[in-house]
Amino acid sequence: MMRYLAPYQTGLWLAEYLDIRCQLCRIYRSTPQAQLAHAYPSQSKENRDDAATQFLSTRPSLITKYRQQINQRFDSGLLCKHCHHSIAWLPKPFNVDIAAGTILPIQAATYYDYPMRQAIRAFKYHENMTKLPLLLHTLRQLPRPHGCHKNNSVIVAMPTTEQRLIKRGFAPVLILAAQLSKHWQIPIWQGVERIDNTVSQQGLTRAERLSNLDNAFALTEKPPVKRLLLFDDVATTGASLQALGQAIYSQTMPSTIDESHATDYYHIRAYALAHGSQS
Incomplete structure (x- = not known):
């Protein structure tokens, strides 16, 4: 990497x-x-x-x-x-459901407004490196999750398909995740692959986003630690992070969880560079 x-x-x-x-x-x-x-x-x-x-x-x-x-x-x-x-407005975290009685909290570093919207698009779609320092500065406003460190946590960057990687020529989310990894001193784990060939999520309604991501992710190996920190560049409705969290949860958690042994199972949180509309 x-x-x-x-x-x-x-x-x-x-x-x-x-x-x-x-x-x-x-x-x-x-x-x-x-x-x-x-x-x-x-x-x-x-x-x-x-x-x-x-x-x-x-x-x-x-x-x-x-x-x-x-x-x-x-x-x-x-x-x-x-x-x-002008950009240091930490949005309030919001929650999405990934299983019955289980929520995924999502925290973004800032809002998807000017100048972040233009900077993210320039970097993501045109590989404009001059925008990367601004994105890195914004990522640094995310405080490391309490109790998480390099020995008990990993960052899971939103995977991309091989076709999209070939077309784009680079992996913008992975590059940003690597900077967050360095900032938090928590390693990246790439044990999830994206197996769909979906269209872009941009402009879709929440229902369309969720349908577009059905069966989109699969684990290629067992997570090495119990705390998984999901990361994406932009969380609009949280549908992509929700689908990723659901895939990890369904493929790692038993069908029934004994509350007395809840600490034996995985804890999943999600983070994003920006939160807002991509329409």
Whole structure:
């Protein structure tokens, strides 16, 4: 997977560590994450050193010239305060049913409005890398789920079909999920495949979305941990995440659950970059 993510990661390093301008307005200086309201804590020193080492190893001729500049830039962030506050509206979580008496809570990082709508579309449909820093900044506003860490949780990115991957040439949701994985320090698990050949969900009603996703997902292996964090780029009605959650639930849970052993079973939550209408 990292083979496909390397070009995007390099672009993000350049935007975050060498470019002092806000990645949205391009006017004001970017602001450290720690100084922004509702921001997740900045990277640890260990993560900073690791990122710097990886970046410099690909550009040995720049080591002497840029080492001090890079070290000073690690807390500079990606957006200025003005632009951050224009998008930092954490939507209220909403629930969808995935089984009788079982709900799937869905939390998005922001709303699917300007400028996020344009940025997501540009990245998703045209592979516009210049929009990726804005999307990454927004993802960082999602606090890591309480009690979840690398040893007990995995992120499950919304799978795509092989046909769509070939047509598009890259996997935008997986790229975003990889950035969330790095932010939360929780690994990605790719044990679900998309077996449908459905049409795009854009413009469909909720009933049409659910019908369009019938039998769309199948597990290829047993989840390695008990906490599964589903992720998609945009949650409109939550139908795609609901179908994914239903597939995982139905293929991992027994038909009856003894409440006294409820902790022995899987706990599923869902997250998205943006919530709103795609019509």
